[in-house]
Amino acid sequence: MDERTWVQRLAAVATLDDPVRRALYEYVTSSSEPVGRDEAAEALDLKRSTAAFHLDRLVTERLLAVEYRRLSGRSGPGAGRPAKLYRRPDSEVAVSVPERRYDLAGELLAAATEQSASSGQPVHDVLGEMAYNAGREIGATAGSLAAALDNYGFQPRPDDCDGWRLGNCPFHQLARQHTQLICGLNLQLLRGVAEGTGDDRYTMVLDPGPDRCCVHAARNPDNETSEADTTSYPRQPSTQTTGKGGIA
Structure with a gap:
């Protein structure tokens, strides 16, 4: 990648x-x-x-x-x-407008399917853990949450509560067709990104809406990590969504 x-x-x-x-x-x-x-x-x-x-x-x-x-x-x-x-190089260069990261989703889905077949674990559980770990690596490399979100095309925008709405979904078409699976992947990925940057001011939550990513970086009250997040972000939370209509 x-x-x-x-x-x-x-x-x-x-x-x-x-x-x-x-x-x-x-x-x-x-x-x-x-x-x-x-x-x-x-x-x-x-x-x-x-x-x-x-x-x-x-x-x-x-x-x-x-x-x-x-x-x-x-x-x-x-x-x-x-x-x-x-x-010809072994790697490739892909550019889309607006930015998409289908290569990342594809790598995670393929790796999760392969591990699930060998371990017997449900693909959904394996995918969540792999997405979270990939996010941690992305966050550690980027150095800050803002940089990681920007580098991977999420287009963070300030909301009214000192958090961030994400104006672009790098997995747009996949999320429209496979909403629950891809939004769950996205949520775990971004929770891992936040963990990897060491930034505990935000909690990644599902909050789909028109023309934006399904994940919202919500600011924690008084800049403190909520009790639910004191042992790092959970890797297999509920990822139920409200349907396909609100996914960007």
């Missing part, structure tokens, strides 16, 4: 707007073997320095990967330096 922000991923994809860079990307990714600078330059009738510049920019944006290999097949003294070769 690409941990970069939406802006960073968008910038990466935007580099392909340059026609030379896009042509190099298409040439490399359509090749069955890694491609060297000389080959790419000759194939597209470019100067070697021009090809090298654009290829390295694609690597910087994680749109291509690099490996080094001696093309002569020789090794040892006198074999020369390994050539820098470019290939």
